Amino acid sequence: MGTYNKGILGPFSGKVGTVVGASWRGKDILRSLPKKTDRTPTETQMLQRLKFTTVSEFLTPISNVITRYYGSGSGELTRRNQAMSYHMKEAVNYVDPNFVMVYNKVQISKGDLLGVQNPTVAVPGGDKITYSWVDNSGQGTAKPTDQLVVVIYAPTENLYYSLLNAAVRSDGTINLDMPTYFNGLQVQSWITFAAADGKSYATSVYMGAVTIG
Incomplete structure (x- = not known):
């Protein structure tokens, strides 16, 4: 793969002869076409x-x-x-x-913001799932307004549920109403904090498996 600033007629995209032109992360690049092969993969x-x-x-x-x-x-x-x-x-x-x-x-996030302290998960009944944590606002760069990010996954049905602003750090707890189709399913989940401006974020925490309902 090579980069270029100006082609004969300026940047281009698509296939021309044996090369492909494209834009990637703000750069104009040229890639050669992959060679065809009849070899069976090992x-x-x-x-x-x-x-x-x-x-x-x-x-x-x-x-x-x-x-x-x-x-x-x-x-x-x-x-x-x-x-x-x-x-x-x-x-x-x-x-x-x-x-x-x-x-x-599994990690849903990876960063340097102070993470979730002493998190717990519970299922109080119905279609709810509850997350609790210690409000550690003021430690390091942690702020009360940091947003709780949640990802919930039900493997048997391959169902996902995610929230980017489920709560804020100062809340200390959140009761989430899950969609009814999660009722009776075992779910895996992960939570993390992200700054309100999205410029910093923590490394996520795995919350284990629980059954909704």
């Missing part, structure tokens, strides 16, 4: 592709969180790519014949 290659697909399919429904709050927004790698790299290495295992996510290692 078992290792097939497993790597399956691993990539598993992680990608898990993260895609929460892209609204990942693309805001995962890692750094500068540098060569996008936030999405940083999240993919971490989860490919740390948060997926092979259980023949498939790869499965390791939920206690």
Whole structure:
């Protein structure tokens, strides 16, 4: 892959001959077309592709969180790519014949803001789920207005539920009314804090498995 400032007729996108022109992270780039091959992929290659697909399919429904709050927004790698790299290495295992996510290692955010202190989760009944935490506003850069971000996932039905501003740090607790189709399902969940302006955020906390209803 190469970058260029001016083509003969300025920047272009699409395929021309054996190269493809595109814009990526504010730069005009040229890429060569992939070579066709008749070779059958090895078992290792097939497993790597399956691993990539598993992680990608898990993260895609929460892209609204990942693309805001995962890692750094500068540098060569996008936030999405940083999240993919971490989860490919740390948060997926092979259980023949498939790869499965390791939920206690999943991160919905990764940053330097002071995180959630002493979090708990409970299901008081109905379609509700309750999160509680210690208000640690004033410690470091933590502010009362930091927003609680929540991601809830029901593996058996592949259902996701996310909120970017479920509560603020100073609330100390939140009772969420879940959609009725989550009733009776076991869910995994993760919570984190993000500054009100979105410029800083904490590394998320895994809250374990509970059953709604």
